[in-house]
Amino acid sequence: MSSVELKIQRFDPERDAAPHWVNYTVPVEPMDRVLDVLTRAKELFDGSITFRRSCAHGVCGSDALMINGRNRLACKVRVEQLGKSISVAPLPGLPVIKDLVVDMDAFFGKYRSVLPFLVAEEPAGEGERHQTQEQRDRYDDTTKCILCAACTSSCPSFWAQPDYVGPAAIVNAHRFIFDSRDEAADDRLEILADEDGVWRCRTTFNCVDACPRGINITKAILEVSSAIGSRR
């Protein structure tokens, strides 16, 4: 078993005035992921190391962290992809609660603001609301979002103006705006049409780079912008 130098940005609001880095030399297996290394450090060195985890398989989005300077899921990055030195910090731009755990309330508040649910007044008829494969393909990419916040917290527009609704909320609006079964597209477009909505996107593509699901987020944002432009 070899080892890596793990550097964790730690912060305990009851003890620390500011976040600081702590180093650990952690034994690792070749196929270990960063999440495994964090868990081992917690087991071996300090049980108070705090981070979120849930499914540990890239589906729930709980363990999005800034790893070696980039936002990624700790459960999807293997140690051998990073080398002998690994730095782990909380997602940037979000308030830190403790160590690697950030406050996601504002993030989810913005998500809720775009009506992220199907709005269909008419009854579904025979059990299901049908659509063609082409209609489904129209928004297929944005159904993949797992709300990990890696995109929003990598966005310089969000860092500069935390009022910006952010890429994740726009992606989830896109998922319903272009759904043929939905009837509230106009409402969502109006919600996103102000200066803290889609127009604050500066197309820097950080979100695309950060997304662990490979969603073309900037394209989705521009499609929503175009829909706002073509709306009567």
Next chain:
Amino acid sequence: MSGRYSRSGRPRPVGSRVDLYVWYAVRISSLALFVLALAHFAMTHFVYDPADQSAEWVRQMRWSSVTLRALDWGMLMAVLVHGFLGMRTVLQDYVPSRLRRVALGILYALALALFVLGTQVVLTLKIG
């Protein structure tokens, strides 16, 4: 931040198309600049000899043509629109919200002053 965005989400924005028009204006003015600035460059460096082009020459020769005068005014307007809307973006990104209204007011006043001054010069400068 979390004061404004409660658990129930951010306040619903009032419907406005201002930012949509700004978005289009920035892009259209950039296309206009691409054409006008290249035309200006070609005219000042290739069509006419740069050695001849004093301020007096511009007044007497180039601005004696209404078309060239209109093209210069068009370029000035495109620069003003593109530059000031770009600055609007910078202020929206980096000026705290409590100061933003004042900063944007100063910016718009400056843009209006330059628009009036530039237009006045183009319209009223006497030829020959």
